[in-house]
Amino acid sequence: MSIPVGHYQYDRIDRDFLQARIAEFEGQVQRRLDGTLSEDEFKPLRLMNGLYLQLHAYMLRVAIPYGILDSRQLRKLGEIARRYDRDYGHFTTRQNIQFNWIRLEDTPAILRELAEVDMHAIQTSGNCIRNVTADEYAGAAADELVDPRVHAEILRQWSTLHPEFTFLPRKFKIAISGSPNDRVAARFHDIGILARPGEDGAPVFRIFVGGGLGRTPVIGQELFDSVREEHLLATLEAILRVYNAHGRRDNIYKARIKILVQAIGVEAYREAVEAELAQMDLERYRLTPEAVAAIQSRFAVPQLEAPADADAVLAQQRRDDPLFDRWVRSNTHVHRDPGHIIATISLKPAGGIPGDATSAQIARLADLADAYSFGEIRITHLQNVVLGHVRKDRLRDLWMGLAEVGLAEANIGLIGDIVACPGLDYCALANARSIPIAQKLGARFADTALQAEIGALRINISGCINACGHHHAGHIGLLGVDKRGEEFFQLTVGGRAENGAAIGTILGAALPEDETVDAIARLVDCYLGRRESGETFLDTLTRLGHEPFREAAYETV
């Protein structure tokens, strides 16, 4: 087949490697079954291959490196959902997909099917370097300075079965972006990397360290402003080496790198990293321009040709059809090519489960990607889907195709675009169910005209303090807590993962589910009533402070 436009093209050696990984995993399952491996020993090994044990069944999390896959791969995911799961898959905040109803004995067969399309579940869990995430508009956005995918692929390869960093104190998440507009939550990652062009043409990297959400939300701090490309891997090795040697291993809740950075301070961490670098043979770790070019050559470049009137055609169609116009307003982003546009497809239908897609929807998305975007699909860290290179004069056809399978919701970045963890419906750690309240909120704000009127507002919902729904980073965040056996939700406001990253602050006492939905409706009313021209929810919140919002939220309680 031809080289995919969005991701690295495997060759025979990469495929042999995947087969070897499957054979290894099969052997591990066998040793668990015959008792040579204890459950305590097997658990980290299966997690490193994406296999969790949830409340009711095994869950398999499949890696989508830097969130990009091709239509052939997406079709395969749909087939797996149909054959091995309950006919749907769930796209995650790490741009992966997970299948929630998997039988242990089916996993080797599923892994083999995935390998047929160069996919796997390597390092989607476990105390190792996880799937590297990247800007969902990489290589397409007009505002991009450096396409981060080639370096994301380099990081994927470098971190795969890394001999030194596979038994870290805790999980380790890296995100990379090449845009001045942070769309990867760089400062909420163990390592966040922002690429920009250097003076000699090669990119340089600004590196943040020690960010994260979870029980202890922390905004990452700048470790280095300008790491040269040739030293990128050496620098990452040094950062990880310090963490592996000194990160806490006595308490799982204190084991992330953010706790170490907090404990010793970012200056001391930087000194420790520099001391490693001073001892390392930098030549050995050097990322050469040849290696970068070789990996770059495995990505195809989309041939962006559009008729001269593509922009005019789209403009006319928007004038003719207000519904289409509303979708274009919320669900598209400016492409670097004037004849093209980036379309984000919402997996947040009103009243639906955020991030879920049925096998039929998945298959249709693959067809639409083939027809409209070079067969390329991106999964966003906000659990939506992006077609990156759509010709402007064909956007309306795409939109109508999406509407046929219920995927034309016009709510990207709006209040209906809710991020929620799986919660107590699936997860053994959760205190509360995240999905039903997400559905109720989605239904409450189902009117897309109202959503457009409210404007930019992100709601994030976590079912427990592990914060998988990133509630700390939500403009409005909900945290599920257990109060004497009843599910309550604590409200936070003012978080953001974009530029100017901030951790939300608690508004007041936790409320039961239905009262929480009402309180959020009053919060929104308060904003609509008091905003000044052009203000977003966050703007008004910043100007007025929490008090009016607190009063509104709790007025009837």
Place this chain on the structure above:
Amino acid sequence: MKLFELGERTAQVHDVLVTVAELAERDDARAVLLESADDPALLKPYLNRLELVVLRFPIFRDGRGFTQARELREYLRFSGEIRAEGHILPDQAAFLRRCGVDSVVLPKDGNGDPALWEKQLRQFPVAYQRSVLPERSVGPGLRVEEAS
């Protein structure tokens, strides 16, 4: 105690094995035991006479030993034998070898089957990052295989 060699270097048995703290007092010691919290740099004054460094894994999930081995090889240029003992799994064989470990004390349970260790060493034909071993590129990109 059954030893398994991960590479070419022949494992040597030493009767005297001391802790880092004891090294200064024991001029005759040629073998030292490094706990996972010990800093390998403490061995610097003794490297000339040390023939064996044993890395103790309290549990297989404690990966500090991998970094200790690399520090010994890469920073301290230690050219003697490095051995891993304690709770280790055959699934870690190639990782240990690639970080510079020469031998392991085979666990006494089902994880101590030498055939499992042998198999695991040969599981992957290539790797995606450089290690301490002599390697050559199997490009494009980062892939390497061991130079025989």
